[in-house]
Amino acid sequence: MILQVLGIIPMHGRWWFLFPPLLVVLAAMGWWAPIWTKTGDQLFLYGAALGGPLTVFSLSLRRGEIPLLTQIAEGVHGSLRLDVQRYTRCLTWGWVVFFILALVAPAFLWALAPHQQWWHYPLGGGALAVALCLFLVEIPVRRLFIRQFDHATLGQNLRAGYMVFMKKH
Incomplete structure (x- = not known):
């Protein structure tokens, strides 16, 4: 790669x-050093795959900016109530924390047991599995915290996310 x-x-x-x-x-x-080169390549791709979203999510949290997930929710619903804005801001922060933890996980696991292959689990799909689980757990949590609200479908959220991304680029 x-x-x-x-x-x-x-x-x-x-x-x-x-x-x-x-x-x-x-x-x-x-x-x-084919093994070291392959490992370096894997780490590079892993870092790029998580570093890109980390950058996008964290830059949207700068002062004067609208958090990324708030922008997507506004793309679906228009103007948002204050509690929904607060929730989407916290959720954006949650994904930033996830991306940071996922990026340092291989180094942490390697330091924990350098002679094992545990450090490779996040690279081999472990981080993706955790992200999917977090995504699926967030859906009922959202409904628990945000009541009396017309929640969007996954398709509506994806279309709104695409529109937010296209507006920026």
Whole structure:
């Protein structure tokens, strides 16, 4: 995957000259230390997969910004009650904490037992499984905390999220 990412360099006009030396370095790394290169590649992809959402969620919590999940809820419902705004802000913070914990989990598990393979569980789908469980648990929790409210379907939330993302880009 690192080579795929490096494949973007020639398409970007300013950095094309970095492509050949980086390609040689990565090929040498893969030849002399294939296991370390594969592990580094996995860690890079894991960090990118969680770092991207962490950045988007956390930047929406800056002063003067509307939290990401509040924007999505407003995309579905229009204006929101104060308790719903508070809930979506807390939920955005909850996902930021999850992404941070998921990013440090492999290092923590490796430090706990360096001779075991526990550190690999989050990379192998453990973080995704926990995220799906959190997502599914949040649905009834939302209904418990936010009463007398017309809750949106998953499809409505996905469409609103897409519209919020498209507005930013």
